[in-house]
Amino acid sequence: MTQTADMNDLLDKISIFNNQFSHIKRVILDKQKLNSSTVNLISIIGNEKMTLKQITEISERDKSTISRQINGLVKEGLVIRETGEDKRFSFFELSEDAKIMYQQYQEDFEQYFNYTLKGWTEEEKHMFSVLVGRANYSMSNSLDKEIY
Structure with a gap:
């Protein structure tokens, strides 16, 4: 017997999941004294040395926003700015503090989800x-098409 999905019910469940996920993300960010944009930039840079242009392209944000955020992270000591041989370009990399903070952020998320899914089988996970x-x-894929 084929079951049909109630789209309204599915959308309600997705909305509830999104709200709960957003809440736990805020709790973990607050615990680490981070914000979403900081975590986003830290995850983009990772273990690389990147130019502002590279970071901007990956983040899909405007250059002035990323420049302001990166400058703030440099002042906080989370990102290290290194001027290249061509003085017009700077390279940015994470400080050890930023790497440690991001690792702790990821570990907190993993711990939360391990606890949340503790009653689930490996197959269910x-x-x-x-x-x-x-x-x-x-x-x-739907975003690429005009469906509405």
Whole structure:
């Protein structure tokens, strides 16, 4: 017997999940004294040395916003600015403090989800991962098309 999905029910559940996920993200960010834009930039830079242009392209934000945020992170000691041989370009990399903060942020998230999913089998966790990945892929493809 084929089951049909109630789209309104599905959208409600996704909305609730999104709200709960956003809440726990805020709690973890507050614990680490971070904000979303800082974590986003730290995750983009990672272990690389990058130019402002590279960071801007990956972040898909305007250059002035990224420049302001990066300058703030430099002042906080989370990002190190290095002037290249060509003085017109600077390279940015994470400080050790930023790497430690980001690692702790990731560990806190992992700990939260391990606790949240502690009653789940490995198969259920895998299926959840597959379905979330599939939903993300489908939503990404839908953005490329005019469906509304």
